[in-house]
Amino acid sequence: MKRVIICAVLLAVAISLSCYSYYKVTEVEKGIQERMEAFTQPLSEKDKETLGMRADELESYWDQQESRLIHFVRHSHLDVITTGVARLPELARGGEFGEFSAEVANIKRQIEHIIDNERLTFTNLV
């Protein structure tokens, strides 16, 4: 009976961890999306300084979140975002808006990919 209880507790922990990881990734994705939406106006106005500041904000937000995501997301997936986010402030200040937009799209795609991996879908199961 003791073993059954231990297993039930461990299974509950495993399910909780699964739910938490999905919740955390979704929350981080929302945070990133919000900060990326703030790029739209300075990008259209080609305002290097504001864009640079907002890219800095995104970078510091990502640095905080990455240390939590690292516990349950493959590190190689996170590295792609870290590299991309680190490039954004310099691209903005250098006025390379085309490259900046491409990098933003790349980061969005990568975070969506991480969420897709966590989702309980039939495609993921097979």
Next chain:
Amino acid sequence: MGVILLRTIVLYTLIIFALRVMGKRQIGELQASELVVTILVSNIATLSIEDMNVPILVSVLPIFTLMACEVGASVLTMKSNTMRKIITGNPCIIIRDGMIDQRVMSELRWSTEDLVDQLRIANIFDVGEVSCAIVETSGKLSVFKKFESREATAGMLKIPIENECDSPSMIVISDGKFVPDAFNFCNIKQEWAEQELKKQNLTVGDVFLMTLNRRAQYYLCVKNKKGGAKK
């Protein structure tokens, strides 16, 4: 993470199914579910060890899940006959009243060589000696010999039973240390052993192994390969 959890359960079920379909030949001594857990756990555990890109939780979570599945399966097999049949299968009588059941042999895909091989492992070199043989769910063969082939027992020969002759020997000194529980079991005091050792000019620290039974018969093995003595 949820995907890993579900994938683990799906794989567990699939491998059990595959092993059940493959039959007892592939299982050897382990039950199907035990074998699945052994294979999966060893492979999963290496994932995060080999690849630093993989978080440790990615290995821990499936192992927890497998453990829960295994314990759950064992509880189910304990409580329900139907689940026992599904998960571990049934023992099969392969020799009944001295006659080999060829239908069972073909179901198990055992050749005559396999049967004779298993009998030899059970220390039987003539199929004619067997009254009944059962292939257990673990894949092992249990044999019940015909009356004329069975070893004579003290009961059959009506040999009078001596006092305490059913007592097994227990380890009373292990690597230079007394094992008090064993003395209690043998109903012999530790001081008696100390006196016996003294007679041989030994102390407890000199003894590598000493076993003792309730009839005060002991086996002694001295440390540093000085040799053994039996009394």
